[in-house]
Amino acid sequence: MKVAVITFPGSNCDYDLYKAAQQVGGDATFMWHRERGLAGYDAVLLPGGFSYGDYLRAGAIARMSPIMADVITFANAGGPVLGICNGFQILCESGLLPGALMHNESMKFQSKDVFLRVERADTLFTADYEAGQILRIPIAHGEGNYEADKETLEALESEGRVVFRYVDSSGEKSEGANPNGSWHDIAGITNESGNVLGMMPHPERAMEELLGSTDGIALFTSLVASLQTS
Amino acid sequence: MTNATAMPVPPREGDPEITAEVVADHGLSPEEYERVQRIMGRDPTFTELGVFSAMWSEHCGYKNSKRLLQLLPTKAPWVIQGPGENAGVIDVGDGFALAFKIESHNHPSAVEPYQGAATGVGGILRDIFTMGARPVAVLDSLRFGDLDSGRVRYLFSGVVSGVGDYGNCVGIPNIGGEVQFDRGYEGNPIVNAMCLGLMKHEELITAAATGGGSPLMAVGARTGRDGIHGATFASEELSEDADESSRPQVQVGDPFTEKLLLEASLELIASGAISGIQDMGAAGITSSASEMAGRGGSGVELEMTDVPVREEGMTPYEILLSESQERMLVVAHPGREDEVREILEKWELEAAVIGQVTDDGKFRILENGKVVADIPALPLTDGCPTYEREGKEAEEITALREMDLSEHMIPEGDLTKTFLLVLGSPNVASKQWIYHQYDTTVRTATTVRPGGDSGVVRIRGTNRAVAATTDCNGRFVYLEPRTGALAAVAEAARNLVCVGALPTAITNNLNFGNPLKAHIYYQLRESVLGMRDACSAFETPVTGGNVSLFNETDGKAIYPTPVIGMVGVIDDVSKITRHAFVNAGDDIVLLGTNTGELGGSEYLYVTADLVAGEPPSVDLEGERALQQAVLKMNHEEVLNSAHDCSEGGLVAALAQCALGDGEAPLGIDVAIDEDLRPVVSLFGESQGRILVSVSPENTDQVLALARRYEVPAQKIGTVTAADGGFSMKVRDASLSASMAELADAYFGAIPSIMDAPEGSGS
Amino acid sequence: MSQYRLEVRVKPRPGLLDPQGKAVHHSLNSLGWDGVSDVRVGKAIYIDMDAESADAALEAVGVMCRKLLANPVTEDFEVSLVGEAKDAGS
Amino acid sequence: MSQYRLEVRVKPRPGLLDPQGKAVHHSLNSLGWDGVSDVRVGKAIYIDMDAESADAALEAVGVMCRKLLANPVTEDFEVSLVGEAKDAGS
Ligand SMILES: Nc1ncnc2c1ncn2[C@@H]1O[C@H](COP(=O)(O)OP(=O)(O)O)[C@@H](O)[C@H]1O
């Protein structure tokens, strides 16, 4: 089970993601954004951080990196691609996921634990969760306010491509539960074929009781299990 | 090394002539200038004058503080690197070493809060990774005027975003800090940033230039005209009507480049291709090159036209004194320059050879091969004149301290209302508004996040963790500097034992007014003496620090603020305690006693707009016993929570324990019966007290342990369910409130002021 | 009263480091646009407002720039009127 | 070859969310500018480049916008030539 963790200039959650993949038995390898070729890898992980400082727009410059051409080919061939935080932003910029992540409504960086509801437990990434399960996961971002045009938004909902939504601790939609103003409280979505997931919260930071939560583990075990059965 | 003398150097075309006025503009007194002439054996050139001015500024030369700093204890078996390097280093066990240091950026933040704070964080990160350590945590210690001023709100929000954006982008978690709002900081905010870095012992590298002929390389960002004379600027008072043009060009931070520079530097150090590396911080190339030469007992020769610049037409003077950020000076092993270049290129950065280490003990600068400065290196770094001055307490402060506070000991009106007022004062209230803008969990090591007594990061692959805190109550130091400094060190150590960490060493930031004034020098000296005594008592040596003087606007100085950044070691992460109560039904035990002072309290500030009275006394032996007792209880695993009593007194500490981070509040039922006025019992900020909660079956053991350490201890009440509310009896007085009322006051205070939209207030 | 649309362009001061501009410059060069020799990134702000006259609108926006829209220490600004003035009614 | 300076203005698409504009609008109103009815915040980007002609420069920058400078999902852009073209030599 070989997993590539791509490091862009300015990625800073690459190490955390690498450790998370390893914790569930993944054979993780760092790849520098100028390297090429993803043949032989079973999954690709795009970490959080500030690729190119988030200058211009978060993810805009990183999506020009040489490796992104290979990531696109890999994804189009059905390979699983997970983008977390800045990784999600890069996926949107590169067109692998629809829409865009705008500045948080508060115009402030938001760092804290949030609660997520698992909307779909039948994806590559969420099979080890129960539908409706409530997760406690840290966020840390300034641009996580998901936005797209009307048709895209309707398609996301009608096709059930919203995988995680911000809720309160009791699992309900509520004022204050959405940390960034995201449309329909969207925290994570997939592409049409379900092999590309982008999410703002950081499951790789919720892997140990010592650090406050283990609710991220199932995402990584789901991914590994899906690769072993496929 | 030979006793180098300066060669004759003709004046450079286009440079200004040196007049008495030019000398004064460079912050040198006539006597200091004479000393320069003596060292040089001739008049300095304009370039040379600039170099002396920067190196002999307070910021680099510690003219007014060096002799005092020499009084501080700096040694212990666990100290690997004491003061004098880019950061102190201590052993933390299992082969790991911790590098840590604090740094101020007060003056730049007063001018441009966002960039000032951001570049402050950038500078302290570089101090850590130049030691070979990977930065693992940041803390920030801030002071502002009262939040009712628009200008202050502008400074506060700018500083917080600056600290946040920089650290967030580089990916270093913030694990704590402090902030105080008081009119004493109205004109001069304080922005101190502290960084911790971890490495294996063998990864340590120091910043000395040795080995004649070794190439010197400039690495990282290009040099622009930013911050020229920042070091001198930081060593002067601000004045409201200061001529805009006399201020140095603002330095703009580029955290993205910093992240690349961080990775590249650690890779460079690991490669073995270099023998020394240093941040080009205050006074830029000048200080980094001359300090590296000074430490190595060697000389340097630099060619200015080889320095990669961002702007055209820069003079040697400008290049030497630029404080452009995100740059490093590296001493490469001869013949390995290409390796250095390759590593930098991989990280999409530049490296250029700009000179070499020499054996002649000179700081020599060339422009197109022509010498424009030739200065004996040693006197430049070590020959800075140092002063011991007359110190005398200001009479008005003696009067303030001796003020009779008895009329304030009788509460006016409803005690519960007063309590909510104190709890909702920005100094006591929750600081979530700040640290929710800081990434606290990146690097997946943060075990205790901001909001508790100390931040904690675990050391991956071991059972250990390091803890850190910053503390100083400037009001106490203002009222009685020695006691205030004792209290700052004592509070820091208390904050560490509350999470279960053994206090190990400190770094400190001396933020003061103009030391040429006798009453300010008095504050400085007394503070240092207090710090010395407390650090000796707690066995927490000083491994480094920073001095920021001249924090005055129009003659008004800040409160003397010797910020203590203390680190501690936890050898079993499973035993960490936090401040919040965890179970209804637990007993609440107060360790330590109330010594009865009300001076300098938040209560007085909030209810009477007063900073006066005798600040709380500090009993070093009692403190030490308290801290050892709490550590013992932690090791025996009999504590469910522990929290230090500080601003707002016992009642504020109880409220903080009951509210926690707001997610799972609990109530309390407490009764205090001591021979003091209720106001003093509730709001007095007596030192040496820690509140713990204990499962009832462990209470006897906790009380027995306290007795064994001769620490006063009493069960004062119990934790209740949240709907039981907050209820306290103090002799004949009482107060009670619902947890929702408390939460509103505590969590709502800063957001309700800061999230109202407004302009820059400038 | 008429309605005006104004455009404000806020630029980083010359000489100051512009990290955004630097990153974009670098990216354009590495995408093959070698001829690009400098890039600066600032803000463009569009304001719709009612005012007595075009001059009054320009003046008001100048004040906004000094107070809020531009950082006087690090940025310069320019204001211009764009589009047509139309009657705002009432 | 001559050198050109171009200005790019990138604007949030009408109808789409503009949190920055909203925040600035709110601040301006609360500072007392009641007449402000809308604010949009975008970017102003200044590019210095060598090109064969003004048209070639404009065209190149148009391509840069589509590829990098503007997000096609959320932003529109305009490019204009500013300042004088000067001979870049060589
Ligand atoms: N500027 C800051 N940056 C990060 N954390 C902060 C800051 N100010 C306060 N905090 C956090 O808020 C908590 C409460 O701070 P403070 O009111 O000073 O409490 P105490 O007096 O108990 O130390 C601490 O955990 C501290 O780390």
Ligand SMILES: [Mg+2]
């Ligand atoms: Mg404190």
